[in-house]
Amino acid sequence: xxxxxxxxxxxxxxxxxxxxxxxxxxxxxxxxxxxxxxxxxxxxxxxxxxxxxxxxxxxxxxxxxxxxxxxxxxxxxxx
Amino acid sequence: xxxxxxxxxxxxxxxxxxxxxxxxxxxxxxxxxxxxxxxxxxxxxxxxxxxxxxxxxxxxxxxxxxxxxxxxxxxxxxxxxxxxxxxxxxxxxxxxxxxxxxxxxxxxxxxxxxxxxxxxxxxxxxxxxxxxxxxxxxxxxxxxxxxxxxxxxxxxx
Numbered sequence: 001x002x003x004x005x006x007x008x009x010x011x012x013x014x015x016x017x018x019x020x021x022x023x024x025x026x027x028x029x030x031x032x033x034x035x036x037x038x039x040x041x042x043x044x045x046x047x048x049x050x051x052x053x054x055x056x057x058x059x060x061x062x063x064x065x066x067x068x069x070x071x072x073x074x075x076x077x078x079x
Numbered sequence: 080x081x082x083x084x085x086x087x088x089x090x091x092x093x094x095x096x097x098x099x100x101x102x103x104x105x106x107x108x109x110x111x112x113x114x115x116x117x118x119x120x121x122x123x124x125x126x127x128x129x130x131x132x133x134x135x136x137x138x139x140x141x142x143x144x145x146x147x148x149x150x151x152x153x154x155x156x157x158x159x160x161x162x163x164x165x166x167x168x169x170x171x172x173x174x175x176x177x178x179x180x181x182x183x184x185x186x187x188x189x190x191x192x193x194x195x196x197x198x199x200x201x202x203x204x205x206x207x208x209x210x211x212x213x214x215x216x217x218x219x220x221x222x223x224x225x226x227x228x229x230x231x232x233x234x235x236x
Contacts, residue, residue: 008131008203009214046216050201053136071133071201077215078130078137078161078202079114079173079193 002064004035005071006042013041024066028059031070048073084157085141087134087202089164092171100158106178110185112193114173116166126207130163130172133201137161140200144192148177151191152184159192161202172204 004019011017019039025031028049036044049056050071056062064070084100098111116128145157158176166172175192179185196202204215 005133007133007201008205009216011131012214050133050136053133053139055199071136073133073201074203074214075216076197076199076201077204078132078200079196 001066002031003069004031005069007072008074010042010047010072010074013043014039024064024068027064028056028062028070031064032059035072042072044072046075048075083138084159085138085145086160087132087137087141088160088162090162092160092162092174094171094174094176097158097160097174098176101156101176101178103156103178105154105180106156107180108182108185109176109178110182110189112173112175112189113171114193116168116170116172118168120206123206123208125168126209127168128166128172129205129207130161130166131203131205132161132163134163137200137202141196144195144200147195148188148191152177152179152188155179155184155188157188157192159196161196161200163202 002021002024004021006014006017025034028051032044035042049059050073051062051064051068082100094111094113098109101109118125141159144159148155148157156178161173162171173196175189177185177189206213206215
């Protein structure tokens, strides 16, 4: 199982604060592809990903495991 | 316990108390930056803002900015507070205080902090206008003002 946190415009588009997937995709890249297919309402082209609060630099090489907390981060606009 | 130097809060920010967190006898200067809610952005009149954060990660990222500042400008001390939730015009959204023995390092480190906040800290701002709203999607405001600062519209108010 893997938890996916949504923020800002993604949260509004999905209408929920988080998604839960029972089957864990092998990598962050695979997860993004799966989400785009299953939730076309989510625009992920400019979205950075954090796994367990660490920003992912290489999505294709970052493996996922059960229990990971994945956050989809739209371009930030704090300050 | 000493209050944390890097915080996210839904309560009004108190710049003076954040500044006092970095004042110490070694410091000869404090640079205090207060980011406040602006009425006009790209010609649109903002009624209020809503800020949202991935709070636990945002605090970690603020701490990282503080660590980087301590490496790059030795002898400085930094405190940063960012507010979330609904903010009215002219309320403080972010306060950054940097103290240092001499002013130059404090100025430089303070500017570095706000630039990094706009790049790596998971906080999002939603502008609410009288005819709609939008999550602001640009990290460094580079594309919002291609010709400089936002213009006031004489037809408003």
